[in-house]
Amino acid sequence: MAKPILKWAGGKRQLLDALYTRFPEEWNRYYEPFVGGGAVFFALEPDDGVINDSNARLMNFYEQVRENPEPLIDRCKSFRPPEAEPDPGRPFHETDQNGRDIDCYYYQQRALFNRRPYGDRELTDDERLEEAALLLYLNRTCYNGLYRENQSGGFNAPIGRYDDPDWVREGRVRAASELLEGIELRNEDFESVLEEIETGDFVYCDPPYEPMSPTAQFTQYAADDFDRDDQARLLEVAQQLDQRGAFVVMSNSGVLRDRYEEAGFEVKLEGARRAINSDGSSRGEVNELIATNVPADRRGCQR
Ligand SMILES: C[S@@+](CC[C@H](N)C(=O)[O-])C[C@H]1O[C@@H](n2cnc3c(N)ncnc32)[C@H](O)[C@@H]1O
Structure with missing residues (x-):
């Protein structure tokens, strides 16, 4: 089910x-x-x-679940715990788009996720997959699991505290992917x-x-x-x-x-x-x- x-x-x-x-x-x-x-x-x-x-990012998420469940799962498996050090090999490991200090991995992923509303072009296929993976990661690690945007469309929920957050959810992603096969997705x-x-x-x-x-x-x-x-x-x-x-x-x-x-x-x-x-x-x-x-x-x- x-x-x-x-x-x-x-x-x-x-x-x-x-x-x-x-x-x-x-x-x-x-x-x-x-x-x-x-x-x-x-x-x-x-x-x-x-x-x-x-919500465009939500509907992109369902599209990725339907079309690319295994790459999505693999990408989610590669994320680090929210309190870990920012990844120095990726953008926003020091400051976010607004120049604020990034103090842990969670806030770096949040800044990466927030590139869409600040950008002026369509996302590529890889970026769409990345955005869906980030949405799931942030949803499972943010405070209270609350999806919240500011007036410019930036996701702004702070980090949550969980003993053992599961940001991969592979069983659910696979089951949802099958169900979504017969469903039209619109935004x-x-x-x-x-x-x-x-x-x-x-x-x-x-x-x-x-x-x-x-x-x-x-x-x-x-x-x-x-x-x-x-x-x-x-x-x-x-x-x-x-x-x-x-x-x-x-x-x-x-x-x-x-x-x-x-x-x-x-x-x-x-x-x-x-x-x-x-x-x-x-x-x-x-x-x-x-x-x-x-x-x-x-x-x-x-x-
Ligand atoms: C109460 S929530 C739905 C919750 C859902 N039933 C669930 O179980 O999670 C309302 C949703 O409506 C969306 N929404 C807001 N304005 C909308 C609009 N004009 N047209 C379509 N969707 C809209 C929001 O993005 C939000 O996801």
């Missing part, structure tokens, strides 16, 4: 059972336009579908993915959540925020999909309950525990909503 390879903010492992009871029993094509770490995708193991995310805004949906297709949407209170911060996955206009746009798209006969299930924070109900979706609140918060605090129960348009007599995913 395939499993997620990356830890990702907003991961849905704890919500899986609650989601399954609102998913359809059967569908044609599977679409997940905000795939992130793919907890639902890997659990469902669809053999036909589209996964998408606006677009969610709306463009949803344009082609047909009757009987199933769309699971897990966007960045609306903050629980006006003062709460959005969890920042990427340099571009997902703001209130995007939330409204998603709801409009979801209504169009419903009219086209697609099954639509969405998760979000409980504050949007009324808006989803007014849009015609059946809404249930769940007290799921968030795996990661941006500041590492308040890991308690939070209200999440699951909205579905799947008729009660057609629900019951058996995965």
